[in-house]
Amino acid sequence: MGKWDVVVVGAGPGGSYAAMTAAKLGLRTVFFERGRKPGEKNSSGCGLGQRWWRDFPEIMEQLTRLPSARKIEMVVINLVDGKNRLRYRCGTTGSDLCARRWPHGMDGISIYRKDLDPFLAELAVRAGAELRTSTLITDVVMEDGVVRGVVTERGEKILCDMVIAADGAMSTMARRAGMRNRWKGGCTLVAQLDFSCNPDKMDDVIGAAEWCWFGPLYGAYQVNFRDGFHIGNGRWLRPDWDMKPTEMISRVLDIPAFQAMCRAVEAKPREYQAHLLPWLERPRKTYTGGMLLVGDAAGFPCPLEAEGIWHACVSGKIAAETASWAISRGDVSESALSEYERRWKSSSLGKEHEFGSEFVGIWNASVFDPGNMEKQIQLLLEFSMLHPFSIVFDWGDAHMDCFNQHLGHFLDIAPQFADFGRKYIAPLARGIWPENVKRILLALKPRIPVFRRLKDEDYFRLLARISKTLAPYLKPGIDQRAPVPREVFEAPRRR
Amino acid sequence: MEEKIRIDFAKLVKRVATDKTGDFIKFDENKCDGCGKCTLVCSFGLWSVKEGKAKISPRYREFCLECAACWEICEAEAIDFSYPAGGTGVVIEYG
Numbered sequence: 001m002g003k004w005d006v007v008v009v010g011a012g013p014g015g016s017y018a019a020m021t022a023a024k025l026g027l028r029t030v031f032f033e034r035g036r037k038p039g040e041k042n043s044s045g046c047g048l049g050q051r052w053w054r055d056f057p058e059i060m061e062q063l064t065r066l067p068s069a070r071k072i073e074m075v076v077i078n079l080v081d082g083k084n085r086l087r088y089r090c091g092t093t094g095s096d097l098c099a100r101r102w103p104h105g106m107d108g109i110s111i112y113r114k115d116l117d118p119f120l121a122e123l124a125v126r127a128g129a130e131l132r133t134s135t136l137i138t139d140v141v142m143e144d145g146v147v148r149g150v151v152t153e154r155g156e157k158i159l160c161d162m163v164i165a166a167d168g169a170m171s172t173m174a175r176r177a178g179m180r181n182r183w184k185g186g187c188t189l190v191a192q193l194d195f196s197c198n199p200d201k202m203d204d205v206i207g208a209a210e211w212c213w214f215g216p217l218y219g220a221y222q223v224n225f226r227d228g229f230h231i232g233n234g235r236w237l238r239p240d241w242d243m244k245p246t247e248m249i250s251r252v253l254d255i256p257a258f259q260a261m262c263r264a265v266e267a268k269p270r271e272y273q274a275h276l277l278p279w280l281e282r283p284r285k286t287y288t289g290g291m292l293l294v295g296d297a298a299g300f301p302c303p304l305e306a307e308g309i310w311h312a313c314v315s316g317k318i319a320a321e322t323a324s325w326a327i328s329r330g331d332v333s334e335s336a337l338s339e340y341e342r343r344w345k346s347s348s349l350g351k352e353h354e355f356g357s358e359f360v361g362i363w364n365a366s367v368f369d370p371g372n373m374e375k376q377i378q379l380l381l382e383f384s385m386l387h388p389f390s391i392v393f394d395w396g397d398a399h400m401d402c403f404n405q406h407l408g409h410f411l412d413i414a415p416q417f418a419d420f421g422r423k424y425i426a427p428l429a430r431g432i433w434p435e436n437v438k439r440i441l442l443a444l445k446p447r448i449p450v451f452r453r454l455k456d457e458d459y460f461r462l463l464a465r466i467s468k469t470l471a472p473y474l475k476p477g478i479d480q481r482a483p484v485p486r487e488v489f490e491a492p493r494r495r
Numbered sequence: 496m497e498e499k500i501r502i503d504f505a506k507l508v509k510r511v512a513t514d515k516t517g518d519f520i521k522f523d524e525n526k527c528d529g530c531g532k533c534t535l536v537c538s539f540g541l542w543s544v545k546e547g548k549a550k551i552s553p554r555y556r557e558f559c560l561e562c563a564a565c566w567e568i569c570e571a572e573a574i575d576f577s578y579p580a581g582g583t584g585v586v587i588e589y590g
Contacts, residue, residue: 033581034578034581034582035581035582035586036511036582036586039587039590040586040587041561041584041585041587041590042587042590043587043590044590046590112589112590113587113590114587114588114589114590133581133582134581134582135581135582136577136578136579136580136581138577153517153580153581169563170563170566170567170576172577172578181572182566182567182569182572183567187567189536189562189564189567191538192590193502193507194507194589228589230589237536237564237567237568239532239570241532241535241536241568242535243535244535244537244538244540245536245537245538245562245564246502246504246538250502253499253500253502254499259499259500262500269500269502269507270507270589271507271508271509271587271588271589272502272504272507272508272538272560273508273560273587273590274538274560274562274564275562276562276563276564276567
């Protein structure tokens with residue numbers, strides 16, 4: 001066969017979704033996988049969140065029927081101190097109001113990549129894309145600084161109009177095209193240990209849930225499948241790296257509460273893996289002449305929880321649509337393809353990275369900073385004692401006295417966190433929708449005598465003049481359901 | 496009841512039985528500054544430092560997890576990592 005319209009490198013979720021989209025758009029598409037079948041080389045948490053129901057509902061419907069799928073109705077957080085004592089366990093499920101956001105409520109699913117990847121690749125093949133497995137792509141074909149194709153390990157040149165590189169964190173394509181080399185501190189190494197389990201006991205003990213183990217010694221996820229689970233523990237690959245990945249994951253095995261859970265589900269170690277996971281404040285350059293990067297290759301994983309499969313599929317879709325658009329215009333130059341960045345930035349994928357520096361900062365100053373994390377656990381434990389249920393079950397003194405003692409402890413230690421709050425938490429306030437800020441202000445208005453009689457718009461105008469903090473939210477003409485743009489928030493106040 | 500879970504990590508890795516993986520880690524001794532970070536990030540200790548220079552085990556093809564951490568951590572950029580030939584190397588069944 002002669003020249004292809006689109007060559008996709010990699011048949012992970014991003015590559016397969018890009019290949020499917022391109023094929024559906026009528027482009028002659030081929031996609032390459034270095035494993036003998038898709039999913040054979042992939043290690044990941046692979047919990048698919050609720051937004052999959054919004055963006056890929058037909059796929060999600062079918063994924064729930066695949067053998068390894070387990071529903072996620074709750075995320076259980078286990079907080080463990082430096083002595084491996086389980087100190088706090090809580091779960092998030094969302095309220096019934098949350099469930100109204102889309103028909104499947106708060107449910108996500110966890111699924112092994114051996115189920116997910118071949119399924120997505122098959123969708124691409126059915127749409128008309130050609131899949132070539134057991135083929136490593138080792139280089140790009142460049143002409144005048146523009147990517148014109150790829151080279152297989154056997155030296156075969158595959159020419160095309162557009163390359164979509166979905167070849168993972170190390171992205172040979174991005175490196176060979178001169179877009180970047182290492183991530184230089186923006187990439188984590190994740191060690192992952194899989195256990196086989198008794199599926200019935202998994203249902204009884206774990207149910208429909210994902211678990212996490214957080215503490216000064218680990219920030220580990222536990223993804224639960226039908227007949228097994230895996231734990232993953234990672235850290236940024238930076239010059240201060242000081243331990244073996246096997247040692248890093250072994251620390252989780254030392255937690256007595258983890259061991260108890262293993263006994264209850266009859267867990268037996270089954271497979272060990274290690275993989276790179278880009279975890280960046282914001283993606284680096286994602287396009288060059290003739291080529292677009294998707295998924296991990298582009299550095300798209302979420303800056304807050306490092307989930308990357310949804311990001312891979314969304315970016316794969318946008319990349320294929322952009323490729324189609326560029327090919328039809330007959331212009332695949334770098335400047336034309338800047339359109340890709342414009343598109344993903346305005347999608348929900350791009351919104352994810354608007355607070356990238358704060359999100360990454362929070363992790364670096366907590367779970368990945370043992371000294372700080374130990375202190376934060378103390379703060380959280382005191383805070384948790386103010387919870388109504390904790391007060392009911394504190395029998396140390398008269399209940400109101402218990403409450404006041406805990407409040408006192410909390411006030412004792414809270415000032416230590418002023419810097420953390422100022423640096424990482426306060427800037428997130430920019431993300432509160434102006435609509436919600438206004439609702440709070442309107443709720444307060446009748447309680448403040450001087451404002452009570454003002455018309456709503458005069459009340460807002462007055463507040464904007466007297467409060468530097470509130471002014472950005474009350475500025476006319478800004479989107480009521482989006483973060484206040486950074487420049488509005490940082491603009492010096494007019495005198 | 497506390498019971499230590501013991502793991503033999505190397506036994507928990509599967510790979511395609513073949514000798515056709517090719518030479519997929521290239522090392523430039525001239526660039527290496529002997530910092531030794533590669534020895535710490537490797538799950539199976541395939542790198543060692545001798546006389547101020549890193550050295551990879553001649554048997555790395557039998558143990559490498561293909562994680563590429565040695566490439567990412569090497570500030571001197573002395574390690575060039577590609578992947579084993581298509582259809583060879585590590586097989587991940589429960590990723």
